[in-house]
Amino acid sequence: MADQEHEWILRLGDDALVLAQRLSEWCSHGPALEEDIALSNIALDLLGQARALLTLAGQREGLGRDEDALAYFRTDREFRNALLVELPNGDFGDTIVRQMLFDQFAVLRYEALASQTVDLELAAIAAKALKEVRYHAAHSAQWVVRLGDGTEESHRRVQESLNMLWPYTAELFEDDAVSKACNEAGVLPLNASFTARWTEQVRAILEEATLTCPESTALLTGGRSGRHTEHLSYMLAEMQVLQRTYPGAEW
Amino acid sequence: MVSDRIAQVERILDGVMDPELPFLTITELGMIQGCDLDEDGTVVIRLTPTYSGCPATDAIQDDIKSALQPVEPRFRIDIVHAPAWTTDWISAEAREKMRLNGIAPPEGTSADKAFLLGKSHTVPCPRCASEDTRLVSPFGSTACKAHYQCNACAEPFDHFKCF
Structure with a gap:
């Protein structure tokens, strides 16, 4: 059990870490000052969640790895995030549609963890993170509606963002030996149990945004077992270079 | 001891x-x-x-x-x-100190969840006390604040989010 739980918490922590790193690329590049600050604040919340989750994953693993060892000294093949969060930011529309798709999932996952998990430390981290991701979810949904139901150009562009990102969403709801073992041990419901509510909520947002929900059945997957896009490797190279060149460096 | x-x-x-x-x-x-x-x-x-x-x-x-x-x-x-x-733990005295320092304190309690549903509370201006204020951005200078502006006196100000 312990092995699988550590592996499962890594997935949660890596989703937060990789998306935090992506969003922080917007810092000083935002389309408006308010959105620059918003994306940086969301990145900061996610980074804080990642720190707590990776620390816990290291403790459950029991090999003495701390948050820094896990963030800076794993290779791309050892990361367990979903592919959706490692994709390049694209334009603001791509970023905010990805954020909405992820936030709606994160809320459901943290809700379940906060109230149902047998791991009390995980429940505590989730209860705190839940308040933060609900705030993010309100923000990203509001922007998707604004852009979708905005001008002709903004509508066309976020529809393209949605069509491009949609095939990556199915991975969030996949289950495998790890998630099934964790479910049996009472750590978390199966990922598939979030599908119906997520679909319902996302469809409601898209409807208000006058956007068309893609019907794609393509399934782009692999992140949970370490098979990533090349985008993650470039991102990690930048994120890890300092610690790998000067291990233990502080400033 | x-x-x-x-x-x-x-x-x-x-x-x-x-x-x-x-x-x-x-x-x-x-x-x-x-x-x-x-x-x-x-x-x-x-x-x-x-x-x-x-x-x-x-x-x-x-x-x-x-x-x-x-x-x-x-x-x-x-x-x-x-x-x-939760901001519910912030004392009444501390909320008053925020107001005196130009920051609108959290309104009500976190339990009513209004902020999550986009129905923001009335946030009175810490400068002129007018209730005619508007949300500029739900994110502000730090994680705990949102950015508001007063329609009456035009003062831009931080609101400590109800959380």
């Missing part, structure tokens, strides 16, 4: 200010969840972060250490996540 040591630590903690809100102590913000002695006689301070990623949490730990070390070298800081920090 034991209670003397705890009382002394609590007195010192009452003097540690928040780095982002330097007119409020970390106790007034509800970040100290308690102090007690462990079996080795070490004073354990239970500190809760406001937001998961709040960078001030590290600075606050450094400030606690430099304040305590000269008088009480045997202490440890434990970061606790449960129960999750």
Whole structure:
């Protein structure tokens, strides 16, 4: 059990870490000052969640790895995030549609963890993170509606963002030996149990945004077992270079 | 003896200010969840972060250490996540200090969840007290604040989010 739980918490922590790193690329590049600050604040919340989750994953693993060892000294093949969060930011529309798709999932996952998990430390981290991701979810949904139901150009562009990102969403709801073992041990419901509510909520947002929900059945997957896009490797190279060149460096 | 040591630590903690809100102590913000002695006689301070990623949490730990070390070298800081920090723990006096320093304090309690549903509370202007204000951005200068502007006196101001 312990092995699988550590592996499962890594997935949660890596989703937060990789998306935090992506969003922080917007810092000083935002389309408006308010959105620059918003994306940086969301990145900061996610980074804080990642720190707590990776620390816990290291403790459950029991090999003495701390948050820094896990963030800076794993290779791309050892990361367990979903592919959706490692994709390049694209334009603001791509970023905010990805954020909405992820936030709606994160809320459901943290809700379940906060109230149902047998791991009390995980429940505590989730209860705190839940308040933060609900705030993010309100923000990203509001922007998707604004852009979708905005001008002709903004509508066309976020529809393209949605069509491009949609095939990556199915991975969030996949289950495998790890998630099934964790479910049996009472750590978390199966990922598939979030599908119906997520679909319902996302469809409601898209409807208000006058956007068309893609019907794609393509399934782009692999992140949970370490098979990533090349985008993650470039991102990690930048994120890890300092610690790998000067291990233990502080400033 | 034991209670003397705890009382002394609590007195010192009452003097540690928040780095982002330097007119409020970390106790007034509800970040100290308690102090007690462990079996080795070490004073354990239970500190809760406001937001998961709040960078001030590290600075606050450094400030606690430099304040305590000269008088009480045997202490440890434990970061606790449960129960999750809420603005409900901010005292009425602290809310008034925020207002006097140009920050609109959290309104109501976190339980009504209005902020999550996009139905923001009425946030009175800390400068002229007008209730005719508008949300400029749900994210502000720090994780704990949103950005507002007063329609009556045009003052831009921070609102400490109800969380």
